[in-house]
Amino acid sequence: MVNRKELDNYCNEYLNVTAFKDYCSNGLQIEGTENITSIVSGVSANLALIERAIDEKADAIFVHHGIFWKDEDQIIRGAKRRKVSLLLSHNINLFGYHLPLDAHPEVGNNVQLGKLLDIQNMKPVEGSLLWQGDLNISLSDFTSRIEQKLERVPQVFGNQEEKIRRVSWCTGGAQNYIDEAITLDVGLYLSGEVSEKTPAAALENNLTYIAAGHHATERYGIQALCEHLSKTFQLQHQYIEIDNPV
Ligand SMILES: [Zn+2]
Structure with a gap:
């Protein structure tokens, strides 16, 4: 008590x-x-x-x-x-x-989602709500992993290159932070939701964007x-x- x-x-x-x-x-x-x-x-x-x-x-x-x-x-x-x-x-x-x-290093949404999706060398991006880390997996295997772990089919936009190495993410309704993800050395950005302008932002900047669900993430x-x-x-x-x- x-x-x-x-x-x-x-x-x-x-x-x-x-x-x-x-x-x-x-x-x-x-x-x-x-x-x-x-x-x-x-x-x-x-x-x-x-x-x-x-x-x-x-x-x-x-x-x-x-x-x-x-x-x-x-x-x-x-x-x-x-x-x-x-x-x-x-x-x-x-x-x-x-x-x-969202931000807490032990129990936060971002670190917990990163662990669930088996992202390696996770760390927060300095001065930001975004996190980044390494993945050595194909895009199709990663989307299957998301579907299995979050029990929800993710939406994938932009670049569809199979090989993923560096990833950035922010849970919830953080699709507008894609502009920040573009400035990082990552091939994929993941958040919960998607806006009308997000698919074009991903495609035009050679980035893969995954909307995995605001609630689910x-x-x-x-x-x-x-x-x-x-x-x-x-x-x-x-x-x-x-x-x-x-
Ligand atoms: Zn939220």
């Missing part, structure tokens, strides 16, 4: 939350019960996840995509009201970690964080997958 405040402080320090300028607040977003023994993790604070957490009698939910974003309407109504009201009435804490969870950081918390504070932990094809 752990006290809410202690858990919040621990996560803020472990994830180096104050070092990030983000589109949302990181840490406790909704205050629930003071003593926490069981936690649930998920990618996004969707209604379906909150309902499952209630069924599981969780004391806290940990997500990558929280409930409040800086560019959103500040009024709590409609679907947001329903979610906030369910959390408050069931006394469930909601913790959200966005960019600090961001399942692993929150699970790794909660496994770590579960060991550190002897908490029960369960990851709940709420399907999202994007």
Whole structure:
């Protein structure tokens, strides 16, 4: 069991939350019960996840995509009201970690995805959210590996050269960082989503671009964080997958 405040402080320090300028607040977003023994993790604070957490009698939910974003309407109504009201009435804490969870060197989304896809010599690109590493594999074998590990068929754009050596990646909706990937010594850039302009940017710069799913690439950081918390504070932990094809 752990006290809410202690858990919040621990996560803020472990994830180096104050070092990030983000589109949302990181840490406790909704205050629930003071003593926490069981936690649930998920990618996004969707209604379906909150309902499952209630069924599981969780004391806290940990997500990558929280409930409040800086560019959103500040009024709590409609679907947001329903979610906030369910959390408050069931006394469930909601913790959200966005960019600090992407970047973390042990439990971060990027390092966890790199491990899952067996990328070698992984390291973050300095001053950036992107990571880079080595692969010695054909493009077709790599796309099969992604399909098998993420249970989702990736979309491949741009250069279709079979041999892959250097790769850069950033989980989630980081397709616009392709401009940064172009400046690196890599043949392939991978993220979650794709925009209208991404295929041409890849093709015209002789780069392969893979969209492997925003949700699918961001399942692993929150699970790794909660496994770590579960060991550190002897908490029960369960990851709940709420399907999202994007
Ligand atoms: Zn995301």
